[in-house]
Amino acid sequence: MPEIDINIIIGGPQGGGIDTSAGMIGRALAYAGLNVISVREFHSNIKGRHSYVHLRAKEGTVRSLTYPVDLLVALDPDTIFEHLQDVGKETRIIYDSGFEGSELSQARMIMRDTQKAIRVNLESGGYPSTVKGMLESMKARGGVPVAVSFDGIISEVIKDGVASRYYNTLGAAITLSVLGIPQEHIISAIKFVFGNKEKVIEPNVEVVNSAYKFAGSLNIDPSGFKKSKPEKALMLTGNDGAALGKLMGGLRFQTYYPITPASDESSAIEEHENIQWIRGESDNLSKGGVTVVQAEDELSAITMASGAALTGVRSATATSGPGFSLMAEAISFAGMDEIPVVITLYQRGGPSTGLPTRNGQSDLLFALNTGHGEFPRIVISSGDVEECVYDAMNALNYANRYQLPVIHLIDKNLANTTQLVNNVDPRKVKIVNSPVTTDKNGFKRYDLNTENGISKMGFFGRDIFWMTGDEHDELGHVTEDPEMRDRQMEKRFRKLETADAEIPIQEKVLLLGEADASFTLVTWGSQKGVCLDVLDRFKKKGVKIKLLYLKMFHPFPSEFVYEVLKKSEKVIDLESNMLAQAAQVIRTRTGFKIENQILKYNGRHVTEDELYEAIERIIAGKDTKVVLTNGA
Amino acid sequence: MAHNFRSDVAIDWCPGCGDFGIVTGITQALTEMDFKPEDVALVSGIGCSGKTPHYLNIAGVHTLHGRSIPYAVGVKLANPGLKVLVTSGDGDMLSIGAGHFVAEGRRNTGLTIILYDNEVYGLTKGQASPTMMLGMKTKGLSRPNIFSKLNPIALALASGYTFIARGFSFDTKQLKELIKKAIAHDGTALIDVLQPCPTYNNINTMEWYRERVYKLEDNKDWDPVVTEVNESQTASKYQQAYEKSLEWDQKIPTGVFYQNKTVPSFTRRINEVVPNYLETPPAKQQYRDSQGYTIVDPESTFKEKLVEAA
Numbered sequence: 044m045p046e047i048d049i050n051i052i053i054g055g056p057q058g059g060g061i062d063t064s065a066g067m068i069g070r071a072l073a074y075a076g077l078n079v080i081s082v083r084e085f086h087s088n089i090k091g092r093h094s095y096v097h098l099r100a101k102e103g104t105v106r107s108l109t110y111p112v113d114l115l116v117a118l119d120p121d122t123i124f125e126h127l128q129d130v131g132k133e134t135r136i137i138y139d140s141g142f143e144g145s146e147l148s149q150a151r152m153i154m155r156d157t158q159k160a161i162r163v164n165l166e167s168g169g170y171p172s173t174v175k176g177m178l179e180s181m182k183a184r185g186g187v188p189v190a191v192s193f194d195g196i197i198s199e200v201i202k203d204g205v206a207s208r209y210y211n212t213l214g215a216a217i218t219l220s221v222l223g224i225p226q227e228h229i230i231s232a233i234k235f236v237f238g239n240k241e242k243v244i245e246p247n248v249e250v251v252n253s254a255y256k257f258a259g260s261l262n263i264d265p266s267g268f269k270k271s272k273p274e275k276a277l278m279l280t281g282n283d284g285a286a287l288g289k290l291m292g293g294l295r296f297q298t299y300y301p302i303t304p305a306s307d308e309s310s311a312i313e314e315h316e317n318i319q320w321i322r323g324e325s326d327n328l329s330k331g332g333v334t335v336v337q338a339e340d341e342l343s344a345i346t347m348a349s350g351a352a353l354t355g356v357r358s359a360t361a362t363s364g365p366g367f368s369l370m371a372e373a374i375s376f377a378g379m380d381e382i383p384v385v386i387t388l389y390q391r392g393g394p395s396t397g398l399p400t401r402n403g404q405s406d407l408l409f410a411l412n413t414g415h416g417e418f419p420r421i422v423i424s425s426g427d428v429e430e431c432v433y434d435a436m437n438a439l440n441y442a443n444r445y446q447l448p449v450i451h452l453i454d455k456n457l458a459n460t461t462q463l464v465n466n467v468d469p470r471k472v473k474i475v476n477s478p479v480t481t482d483k484n485g486f487k488r489y490d491l492n493t494e495n496g497i498s499k500m501g502f503f504g505r506d507i508f509w510m511t512g513d514e515h516d517e518l519g520h521v522t523e524d525p526e527m528r529d530r531q532m533e534k535r536f537r538k539l540e541t542a543d544a545e546i547p548i549q550e551k552v553l554l555l556g557e558a559d560a561s562f563t564l565v566t567w568g569s570q571k572g573v574c575l576d577v578l579d580r581f582k583k584k585g586v587k588i589k590l591l592y593l594k595m596f597h598p599f600p601s602e603f604v605y606e607v608l609k610k611s612e613k614v615i616d617l618e619s620n621m622l623a624q625a626a627q628v629i630r631t632r633t634g635f636k637i638e639n640q641i642l643k644y645n646g647r648h649v650t651e652d653e654l655y656e657a658i659e660r661i662i663a664g665k666d667t668k669v670v671l672t673n674g675a
Numbered sequence: 676m677a678h679n680f681r682s683d684v685a686i687d688w689c690p691g692c693g694d695f696g697i698v699t700g701i702t703q704a705l706t707e708m709d710f711k712p713e714d715v716a717l718v719s720g721i722g723c724s725g726k727t728p729h730y731l732n733i734a735g736v737h738t739l740h741g742r743s744i745p746y747a748v749g750v751k752l753a754n755p756g757l758k759v760l761v762t763s764g765d766g767d768m769l770s771i772g773a774g775h776f777v778a779e780g781r782r783n784t785g786l787t788i789i790l791y792d793n794e795v796y797g798l799t800k801g802q803a804s805p806t807m808m809l810g811m812k813t814k815g816l817s818r819p820n821i822f823s824k825l826n827p828i829a830l831a832l833a834s835g836y837t838f839i840a841r842g843f844s845f846d847t848k849q850l851k852e853l854i855k856k857a858i859a860h861d862g863t864a865l866i867d868v869l870q871p872c873p874t875y876n877n878i879n880t881m882e883w884y885r886e887r888v889y890k891l892e893d894n895k896d897w898d899p900v901v902t903e904v905n906e907s908q909t910a911s912k913y914q915q916a917y918e919k920s921l922e923w924d925q926k927i928p929t930g931v932f933y934q935n936k937t938v939p940s941f942t943r944r945i946n947e948v949v950p951n952y953l954e955t956p957p958a959k960q961q962y963r964d965s966q967g968y969t970i971v972d973p974e975s976t977f978k979e980k981l982v983e984a985a
Contacts, residue, residue, distance in 0.1 A: 070982060073982040073984065074982065074983075074984060075984070076984040235979075275974075275981070275982075275983050276981075276982050276983075277973065277974065277977055277980045277981055277982070278980050278981075278982045279977070279980055283977070283980065287973055287976070287977055290971050290976065291969040291971045291973060292969065293962035293963060293969065295753075295957035295960050295962065296749070296752070296753050296957045298749070315976050315977060316948070316949050316950070317950050318950075318971055318976055319971070319972045319975035319976040319978075320970050320971065320972055321964075321969075321970050321971070321972045322972075324964045324965060324970070325964065325970035328961040328964075328970060329955045329959060329960055329961050330951070330955060330960055330961065330970070331949070331950055331951035331952060331954065331955035331956065331957070331959075331960050332949035332950040332951065332952065333949070333957070334752060334753075334945060334949050334952065334956075334957050336748075336752060338745065338778075339745075339774055339775060339777075339778035340774060342741075342742060342745070342774075342775075343742075343744075343745035343748075343774075343775055343778065344745075346738065346739065346742040346745040346746045346749065347745040347746070347748050347749035347752075348749060349746060349749060350718070350736075350745065350746035350747060350748065350749020350750045350753070351749035351750065351752060351753035351957065351958075352749070352753075353716075353734075353736060353749070353750055353753075354750055354753040354754040354757070354957070354958035355753075355958050356753040356754075356957040356958045356960075357962065358749070358753070358957075372739055373739060373742065376738065376739055380736075432973075436969070463982060467973040467974065469968060469969045469971065469972070469973060470968050472969075473966075473967045473968060474962065474963040474967050474968065474969060475967065501734075502958070503716045503734040503736075503750055503754065503757065504713060504716065504734070504754045504756070504757045504958060505713060506713070506734065507712050507713060507732065507733060507734050508734060509728055509729055509734075509735050509736070509737070510735070510736040510737065511728075511729070511736070511737035512721075512737065512738065512739060513737070520684055520729050521726070521729060521737070
């Protein structure tokens with residue numbers, strides 16, 4: 044039996060239940076024993092514009108998405124118009140027969156530039172600018188349109204009520220039935236998605252029954268499914284992963300100001316404010332919920348989180364580029380006053396408002412340089428949902444162990460990626476803090492008598508000490524004394540040397556793939572998964588490539604990185620930005636210049652097919668720089 | 676023995692500065708209320724007022740320009756048992772930090788905000804602050820002020836503050852009593868403290884104020900307190916406070932303008948939703964076991980995300 048590997052796009056209007064639909068599909072596939080990854084793509088819009096979920100299910104590890112897809116499920120005409128390039132040989136295009144007559148000119152929710160490109164494309168092939176023309180064009184690429192009457196299937200079982208209300212369930216049901224997923228799994232998924240609302244579950248289950256009956260008549264031969272061994276996993280987005288990691292890492296105070304794609308993390312923490320405990324020792328500890336505060340702006344979010352940290356609580360905030368810009372001054376203050384605070388920075392396409400709901404990795408250099416003056420900070424990045432969990436725990440540890448601001452980078456693609464995380468391990472990361480003072484009189488918060496730069500902590504409500512954004516003496520009072528200035532500056536930066544020495548290399552950088560390969564691919568953030576999948580494909584073809592995957596940018600593992608790069612015959616840098624920012628960091632920190640670049644800045648995730656081709660071109664010496672363009 | 680809350684740091688405000696009276700008012704209030712130094716925390720912003728924490732023997736943080744309120748909110752919400760005082764100037768609070776000033780009215784966190792109101796930015800050589808009157812030309816200005824004066828009492832009312840008072844820095848006896856009432860109030864309190872800047876404000880001098888200030892409490896019928904959830908009572912107290920807030924030129928009222936005891940503080944509102952919040956607030960929680968591992972159970976906390984293959 045061939046290995047199961049299915050790529051699906053399900054698209055429809057924003058606000059029309061695409062998320063619900065994708066949630067049902069993802070869960071049902073997981074119940075069937077498959078591994079699932081999915082990414083949500085949407086406009087900065089509440090209702091109407093085209094949104095879709097790209098989902099992949101495999102028996103083994105699934106880390107990336109690829110084109111063309113096996114199934115394109117269109118819950119509206121716009122989905123047909125927008126996804127021509129994602130259709131290939133044998134792609135099944137499931138759509139409502141009623142869409143066929145829809146004209147491109149009536150598709151008002153398609154962005155003007157996109158509409159123009161679609162028209163040019165259709166006209167050049169001699170097709171009319173309608174859904175029908177689009178389907179003809181898809182057929183020419185090998186696609187197989189499957190016309191369905193959405194309302195017909197629904198009206199078989201729903202006699203009163205609006206049929207379109209069930210499109211999301213119908214889309215999920217048709218998808219799963221075509222794939223041969225047993226009906227029981229989607230029914231379980233529906234029961235889950237709609238909670239205990241019997242009145243809602245019942246008609247949705249009827250729609251599923253009707254859809255499965257209909258799919259049987261299509262005579263599509265589904266590949267059979269072999270159930271893999273049952274796993275216990277959490278199905279999480281990157282936002283969820285960071286939220287969970289923060290809670291596990293001891294976070295009890297989080298602030299935020301609403302911004303895409305960061306707010307979902309704070310909502311996830313708030314939804315779980317009633318924390319569940321590991322029974323046993325915790326029974327006798329003093330416990331409570333987590334406090335999440337929506338601040339009036341990001342200036343307030345970061346300063347409120349910093350204020351909370353003065354009382355000894357583990358505290359954090361989450362934001363995206365525009366909000367992070369506003370936080371700059373307070374991050375400098377946290378560096379100066381040695382305040383442990385975590386800023387989870389969800390990167391989206393910039394500059395300015397940029398592409399508010401799309402992917403980007405253009406804030407790396409900004410994160411490294413935010414805030415006036417020189418102060419120590421730690422900057423880390425995550426590349427998959429599992430890493431989000433443990434990195435969020437580590438971020439709180441770094442902040443509290445070294446008493447400084449920690450910036451945790453997660454890109455939009457990862458924030459909105461759903462993955463199964465197996466066996467989340469509460470004992471994987473130990474919670475570490477700074478020593479706390481026992482001095483009752485004359486406590487020196489900024490005691491210079493410390494080799495590693497770490498002075499003892501004290502807490503408001505327990506200890507008496509002072510803090511100021513001005514340069515300060517050991518007690519925390521303002522000073523402009525030149526010698527005290529030098530010694531405090533040096534003490535603060537000694538902490539960074541301590542951090543660099545104490546943090547294990549695997550939390551900074553990983554060397555993955557074929558260790559003896561002469562080609563080296565360098566990346567960071569959410570491209571990790573797609574790189575590993577592409578490396579596997581090259582390996583099958585006999586081409587060995589290793590992956591230098593960066594996780595910590597400050598302090599930077601310069602020696603390790605330089606050792607790997609200088610021994611490589613060819614090095615290729617892959618990033619979702621225009622200026623190859625990580626390559627710039629490498630150049631600054633190691634002196635090594637990476638000659639080949641694969642960059643993507645259209646706001647969409649990197650897919651396996653385009654990355655494979657780009658690497659092939661570079662290895663063959665046809666290009667030294669490739670800009671990736673996939674994605675609707 | 677009751678504490679003297681002054682630290683041993685030398686005060687470097689100008690001679691005759693109104694800030695001295697505020698420090699006296701604070702230390703006297705804390706002593707009379709019999710607080711221990713660790714019961715209280717002080718948060719300030721930037722400017723002359725920002726130096727206050729260093730002069731007091733309590734935990735204190737001298738933060739950023741305009742941000743004293745949100746830093747203080749963080750301290751208070753993480754450890755709601757603490758009495759958190761904010762000492763901030765008129766520029767700090769009503770210009771660069773005006774957004775936080777307004778937002779704090781909606782929150783009613785439980786801060787005691789002492790507004791150092793001298794109409795100028797002293798430390799940067801006397802520019803006009805938001806409370807300076809239109810057309811006024813003080814020493815530091817090259818021409819008369821072309822901005823209108825902001826009314827802090829009216830702004831606090833409109834923002835939802837539940838305790839609003841005004842003091843005069845040369846009447847430390849009244850100021851001390853106002854600070855005590857403000858600290859005792861369950862909600863955020865604002866005290867607008869009128870004070871001269873002897874170096875840069877040569878118009879609103881100590882004498883200028885002395886000729887004008889009078890005490891609201893000297894009128895035996897003055898009752899600013901809303902004691903029950905009652906729309907008409909609230910409306911009439913709000914109305915009289917607003918009217919009093921408009922008095923300025925010849926007679927300037929001091930004392931408590933408005934107090935509403937019926938609005939729950941933000942910490943009480945959080946306690947309604949976050950388990951054990953007031954009993955074990957964030958700062959009082961233990962989050963690791965004796966070996967240093969988390970006590971959070973990931974799968975049962977995120978149980979709705981759990982998937983098991985059928």
